[in-house]
Amino acid sequence: MENPASDRDRLLIIPAFNEAERLPRVLAEVAGAVSGFEVVVVDDGSSDGTADRAAEGGARVLRHPFNLGYGAALQTGYKYARRRGASLLVQMDADGQHNPRDIPGLVRPIERGECDLVVGSRFGGAEVYGMSLAKRVGGMVFRAMARLYGVRITDPTSGFQAMNRSVVDLYTSDAFPSDFPDVDVLLFAHRYGLRIGERPVAMNAGTRPSSIHRRLTPIYYTYRMLLAIWAVSARKRRPSGPQEARTRE
């Protein structure tokens, strides 16, 4: 799974909460699909042995002492990547809905220097992801809002993303949300001049939502996201961009 020559430079972050059952399969799929990545599982305070399964699967494990939320788990991965001096980071969910075979496609625009951040879109892949009507409508609303602020992404709520160091630096700041980092963080990155792209990815249909997402109630999520989008646009853009943020550590 690890290639000593480059795994320090490229990380695959998998935030997980009580995913002991599905994580081994995800890690096995990752091992079979990609090489040259250090696989890092961020265990967000699981009580079902997720961390042990991750370690058995050959992943580096970062353990939160208690549950902090999906966003905080991702950010722990970003902080780890920053300390490692990684130049490229891919994030995917632990529930098996993302296909690791799509990783090379996500990474390519970053390697070519075309984008800083690439979002894996569920709406352009070969397989159609089985989404509820509410989620589809919500996706449309957020897509429209993102477009309003200049971000042209068809799937702004996708958690399957690849990014370079500039994005990682920005996302390690305190402005990154602990709960649901979705459209608001894309707008945040856009405001800092980072280039956001999109690539179609296949999603495994019929996957039970990850534990890390399950408590997300649609009404609160919509309210929270609309407020966060407004806040991102209303805040003054601080002079400390990604470069400056990196020198602070």
Added chain:
Amino acid sequence: MNDAGRLADLERLIQSAPVPWQTQLLAVGASLALLAAVLWLVRRRALGVEFTAVWIAVAVGAMALSISTDLLGLVTRLLGAWTPRSTVFFFAQFFLIATCLHYAVRLTRLSLQVKNLSQEVALLSAELETLRAPSSRAE
């Protein structure tokens, strides 16, 4: 006399009505009890000194208004309220809302600090594991 005049007279009558001594005694007692509770909590280290200023100010302010009913009457007239009780309830509610908002802000900051500390624990634990690993020691 028209309705507006009668209403103004009624307002003046209510505002000039003396505060019953029982109410005054209860208010002074409650203020003293609050002051004593704050001091007792500080003594037991259940309340940090840095959090006491606002509660001491509330206790002293409430006591001043309880003793000097003229002062309470003046504040009531300035607010356009009819009864001193309305003034007291208005300030009490305003204070409670402001306090809740203040603690929500503090809680937000503390949550951020707890999150950052927990992430640091996770990262340092991983580093420690690496250092303790046999392959790392062999190097």
